[in-house]
Amino acid sequence: MNKFVAVILSIWVIAGLAANGQDITAIHDFTHPEGANPAAALTLGPDGIFYGTTYYGGTSSDGSKETGYGTVFKITTDGTLTTLVNFNLTNGANPFAGLTWALDGNLYGTTESGGSGGNGTVCKVTTNGLLTTLVQFKNDNGPATPDGTLRLGSDVWHKF
Numbered sequence: 001m002n003k004f005v006a007v008i009l010s011i012w013v014i015a016g017l018a019a020n021g022q023d024i025t026a027i028h029d030f031t032h033p034e035g036a037n038p039a040a041a042l043t044l045g046p047d048g049i050f051y052g053t054t055y056y057g058g059t060s061s062d063g064s065k066e067t068g069y070g071t072v073f074k075i076t077t078d079g080t081l082t083t084l085v086n087f088n089l090t091n092g093a094n095p096f097a098g099l100t101w102a103l104d105g106n107l108y109g110t111t112e113s114g115g116s117g118g119n120g121t122v123c124k125v126t127t128n129g130l131l132t133t134l135v136q137f138k139n140d141n142g143p144a145t146p147d148g149t150l151r152l153g154s155d156v157w158h159k160f
Contacts, residue, residue, distance in 0.1 A: 027079035035071035040098035084129035
């Protein structure tokens with residue numbers, strides 16, 4: 001519970017600085033191989049590192065799509081960015097939503113497209129960049145193009 005309170009206080013401090021006319025400084029400018037078009041909020045891990053996704057970019061490309069299929073990355077508060085996953089269409093593509101930190105110490109997220117069914121995936125990513133595709137959406141097994149952030153269920157909250 002203390003971590004939750006600390007995060008809320010941090011958000012209030014940042015919001016207060018922005019509201020009082022303080023300058024906001026970018027800590028990192030993405031290059032295309034690192035990823036492009038980060039669209040979702042960052043997730044703060046218990047290790048003090050932020051984790052996020054980019055919708056495009058990365059180093060994976062099949063030749064027909066020069067923009068890449070997106071990435072999962074981690075970034076420190078001093079702006080040091082490490083790309084953890086390059087999506088390649090087969091393992092998912094175009095993550096639009098943020099990542100969810102789970103009690104098992106892994107990050108979970110969705111991709112809008114890609115996977116064997118072409119309609120998106122649900123995946124697990126370790127902090128070292130090991131990607132495990134958990135679900136590959138097809139027309140017959142669930143919603144196509146998932147674009148929302150996964151949330152912990154109410155049965156998990158009591159463990160915090």
